[in-house]
Structure formats: C-alpha cells, structure tokens
Amino acid sequence: MKAKENIPEEMPGMSRKIPFGVPDNYFDKFPARIQERVSETPILTFPRLYPIRRRLALAAMFIGLVTVGYFSLRMILNRQDPRILSGDEVSTAIEYFGYQFDDDMLIAAIIESDIDFDPQDVDNETDVIIEFLSSEEIDFNEFLNEY
Amino acid sequence: MVDKHDKELIQRFRENRNYAFNLIVRKYQERLYWHIRKMVISHDDADDVLQNTFIKAYQGLDRFREDASLFTWLYRIATNESLTFLKKHRSRFLLPIGDYQQQLERTLESEPDFDGEELQWRLQKAIIRLPEKQRLVFNMKYFDEMKYEDMSAILGTSVGALKASYHHALKKIEQYLTED
Numbered sequence: 001m002k003a004k005e006n007i008p009e010e011m012p013g014m015s016r017k018i019p020f021g022v023p024d025n026y027f028d029k030f031p032a033r034i035q036e037r038v039s040e041t042p043i044l045t046f047p048r049l050y051p052i053r054r055r056l057a058l059a060a061m062f063i064g065l066v067t068v069g070y071f072s073l074r075m076i077l078n079r080q081d082p083r084i085l086s087g088d089e090v091s092t093a094i095e096y097f098g099y100q101f102d103d104d105m106l107i108a109a110i111i112e113s114d115i116d117f118d119p120q121d122v123d124n125e126t127d128v129i130i131e132f133l134s135s136e137e138i139d140f141n142e143f144l145n146e147y
Numbered sequence: 148m149v150d151k152h153d154k155e156l157i158q159r160f161r162e163n164r165n166y167a168f169n170l171i172v173r174k175y176q177e178r179l180y181w182h183i184r185k186m187v188i189s190h191d192d193a194d195d196v197l198q199n200t201f202i203k204a205y206q207g208l209d210r211f212r213e214d215a216s217l218f219t220w221l222y223r224i225a226t227n228e229s230l231t232f233l234k235k236h237r238s239r240f241l242l243p244i245g246d247y248q249q250q251l252e253r254t255l256e257s258e259p260d261f262d263g264e265e266l267q268w269r270l271q272k273a274i275i276r277l278p279e280k281q282r283l284v285f286n287m288k289y290f291d292e293m294k295y296e297d298m299s300a301i302l303g304t305s306v307g308a309l310k311a312s313y314h315h316a317l318k319k320i321e322q323y324l325t326e327d
Contacts, residue, residue: 016290019267020184021260026194027180031172034201035165041202 153217160208168205175218176201178291179225185286186229188254188275196232200225215300223301226283233279251275266324273323277316284309285316 156174159167179200184193203224211220237247252275255261255268262268274282283302287293288309295306302309 016292017267018181018185018290019260019265019271020188020190020258022180022190027177030176030180030197031169034172034198035169037198037202038165038168038205041205 150216154213157208157211157213157217164205168201168208171204171208171217171221172201175221178218179221182222182286182291183225183229185274185290186279186283187232188251192232192236196225196228199232200228203228219297219300226301230279230283248275269324270320273320274316276323277319281312281316281319284312285320288313 156167156171160171176197180193180197183196183200184190187193187196200221204221207224211217233247252272255271255275256263263272274285277285284298287298287301288295295309298304298309299306304312
C-alpha cells in the first residue's frame, strides 16, 4: 500500500495542484466580511454547570436511591406474589373451573402452585384434589407417575 | 497541542475578541477554504461553508480546550460543516447519491478554466465519484499531505480505517483514470 500512496510517482504529469479558480482578492476581503457577520451574530452563552454541579450530583444520587429502592421492593413483593395460590385456593379453583381442565392442565396447575405436595403422604389438604381426580376419572397413579 | 502562536491568539481572543479573531481568520482562511472547496466544488458554496465554519468557531472559541491544536479544531468544524452542507443539499433536492455526483461533475465542468483533457481535471472528476468519506480522506492525504494521526483526530476514525479508506480511494481513482 505504501508504494501507492503517491499517485504522481505512478502517473507522471499529475501534480497536487488544485485546478479551481477563486475570485480576485477573495482572501483579502474575506476577513472583513466575516467580521461583519460575526458582529451581527449573537454570542451563544451556555450556562456554566459548575455552581449547580453539586445539586445535580445530589439529585442523581437521590434518583439512584429511589430506583434501587423501587426495584428492591418489587423483588420482595414478587416473592409474595398473590398469583401463587395456596392449597385451598387451588382446590377451590379446581372445583370451580374443573370442567374446563384437562389432565395436563391440572397437573401443570398443581406443579406451578406453591403446594408442598408429597404424593406419598396424601392428607386432608389434598382430599379435594383426589375427589376431583376420581370424579373426573383421572387415573391417580398416572398423576403420581407424572409428578 | 496548541502551538505558541495559537495559544497567544486564543489568549488575546479572551481579551479582545474581534481583533484576535481577525488574526485567526487571516491565518487559517486559505487552508480551510481549499479543504471545503474540494468537497463542495462550487466557490459560492465553499464561501458559505467557510463563513459558517468561522461563525461556529467564533461562538465556540471560548470553550475551546487547548488539548488539541487550533487548526485541528477548525479543520474539524470545516469538515463537519462541509458534510452537513452536502447532506442538506442532497436531501433538499431529494437526490440519490449518483445524481448528486453528476451534479457535482456539472459544477466542476462549469469552472471557467475547466479542461476535461487535462490530468488535474480528470483527477478531480475521479475524486467526485468517490463516496464522501473516501473523498474526504483522499483530499486530506493527497492534497493536504496530512498525517494519518492528525486525520484520525479530525475525523474521529482509527488510523487503520483511514489507511484502508485511502487505499480504496486510490484503487478507484486509478481504475477511473486508466479506463478513460
């Protein structure tokens, strides 16, 4: 690439001269013209930030703290998400919406719920589910195997 | 870094704006004019862009940080102004890039001394056909004999990318000149 950086060497006769013309005395007159324009142009002034820098920093810090607090609170509240149903609520829901459930949906709902469900220790809490399963003629063993 | 004379000019500008600014204009007007002219081709357009460049410089000189040279700073403003001008001009007339290049070619041909056979003019025609960025890089390197490091500071592009750009520009120009 280095050898090609110099066109005149490769193409004799080509100089670096620019062939454009400029009106006579253009560069002599230009400073006066620009001076005239400059005197008509308002000077843009930008407020200096130094005096308010401390206040801006405090405001940014406050916003940061509020943001962190907000997201922390949301994380805590998400742990107590009301959408996670208790065992009774699941049973009620199953009773209420049971006719719309198929087997897969029921299993998925129970798995997704927060019930501490031990298939080997079927107690009163899950009686309603068992009743429902039997009334819907779902094979309980199949359900246990799935789970 | 700002050279000693420029430093004095900037200092004087803070004390007596108009006088010092006049000195700055006198010092840099020609170099900036040719840089702009090679991009916009027409003298009238170059004149407009040069004026805008100095107006911007006048408004911003108070905030000029002396970690770059004054010329680099002015050159950067002139480059931005030239590119903005070309972009505005293109979008104002809704011109596709090819048509716009043809328009620039017509402007070139309307120059009083235009001689399509002369190598310098053919080189200018070849340069016009380059994409804007390559044109800029080629002009800065070939005509202004600028160092890649200085070009990098002005254009905000890495040295490697500039070298590649110049190399592509050279290839295209060579191709154009040997085709005709």
